[in-house]
Amino acid sequence: MTKKIAVLAGDGIGPEIVAEAVKVLNAFKQDGLDIELEYGLIGGAAYDETGSPLPEETLQMAKQADAILLGAVGGYKWESLDISVRPEKGLLGIRSQLNLFANLRPALLYPQLADASTLKPEVVSGLDLMIVRELTGGIYFGQPRGIRILENGEKEGYNTLVYRESEINRIGRVAFDIARKRQSRVCSVDKANVLECTELWRETMTALSKDYADVELSHMYVDNAAMQLVRAPKQFDVMVTTNMFGDILSDCASMLTGSIGMLPSASLDENGKGMYEPIHGSAPDIAGQNIANPLATILSAAMMLRYTLDQPAFADRIESAVSKVLDQGLRTADIFSAGMTRVTTAEMGDAVVAAL
């Protein structure tokens, strides 16, 4: 049966990088991949057109689709808008409305990019870690929130960090289940020394680990985890953490692999339906220049084929093609080094299609 994919390109470099992932998906149609792409608006592009960063039409399209491919949202143009209608709210909205609570962010070093990593080759070679980030709770969603005027006339900004045991358990299970298919090690990252909410996170992960006696559980405070990621990242197999900590740690981990333009992600609900997007944002500083790295988005399409569309052979072909173009020495600006061939966003996409 034809699988419907909602394509939400968004803002900034979003349309440029999504176009390359779409080229790759369309190339598989001749080999029997039965997909139909539908296009919708999200983020600033949607706000400009409809007054909402997540129009009802887009939400319905996403709900009815089998999977969603997203570029990125946001940009300078919308920075002065009220926060309630900013492009980023469209992204948080779709994640929350579709219950996409499990964000998988693999950080994998392609050996061809060892010289692009910020770390020494011996520290980073063979790096393959999985960050499991809780995506629909935590401080990005907690109530109450806002900016209020105190009695003395001073303004006070406030947000709330909230997690229920059930939310911690369900993301914990995702992490433990993934670890079983890897090296059976989970590091839960929190700030349980000062935040009660993450004290509950730690207690709940520890209790859950009784169901996973074959998986080793360790705990680490987030400040140490950030340091350990850049000191000795290969000590980690699976890291599981809250929405905000996972957001920050995954950007940090991306540079170990050479560039934030290399890291894909899957955001899954309880039934495996998912939205697939690069971990980076809309990169307004390089938008419209045809220089952004499309590989994170192309690799997100591979994750979609593997996790939601149950087409692992096509996913393997994308991942091998990415490796092949790197073997050929093709590099976008962010991963360029001496002796390599510099290519544009579109040239990189074309090269991946040719290598499929």
Ligand SMILES: NC(=O)C1=CN([C@@H]2O[C@H](COP(=O)(O)OP(=O)(O)OC[C@H]3O[C@@H](n4cnc5c(N)ncnc54)[C@H](O)[C@@H]3O)[C@@H](O)[C@H]2O)C=CC1
């Ligand atoms: N998932 C999403 O849609 C996200 C949206 N954002 C939004 O994106 C906008 C820009 O945010 P920033 O903090 O600048 O983060 P960013 O991730 O967009 O960019 C950070 C830096 O990385 C570079 N970069 C990002 N992706 C790249 C790629 N594919 N190829 C080459 N270089 C790349 C950018 O040029 C920039 O120098 C903001 O409006 C922010 O809210 C930020 C993160 C995620």
Ligand SMILES: CC(C)CC(=O)C(=O)O
């Ligand atoms: C709107 C932000 C929470 C997006 C982001 O930075 C991310 O999901 O990585």
Ligand SMILES: [Mg+2]
């Ligand atoms: Mg982020």
